[in-house]
Amino acid sequence: MRLPCPHCGERDLREFTYKGADLPLPEGPDWGPDWEAYLHLRRNPAGETRDLWYHGPCGSWLSVTRNTATHAVAESRPAREPGS
Secondary structure, eight states: OEEEETTTEEEEGGGEEEEEEOOOOOSSSSOSHHHHHHHHOOOOOSSEEEEEEEETTTTEEEEEEEETTTOOEEEEEETTSTTO
16 A cells, blocks of 8 residues: 655555544543543444554654545545644
């Protein structure tokens, strides 16, 4: 599988480290049902997902939208870009 880095172009998967699902953090610092669900109650359906990846050679965090069944990449952008 190849992933597109917005800074370096399309690169081999071995240059990246998977860091987990790119999900919004629950509001507030207190433990509660929202944090419980965020940490422990995730669905894992086949299909489109958004993940966080770290690209070691350029030190970038990326938000990658891809299909888990086909590995087709729909989008890759810097993880802290507005709207990501």
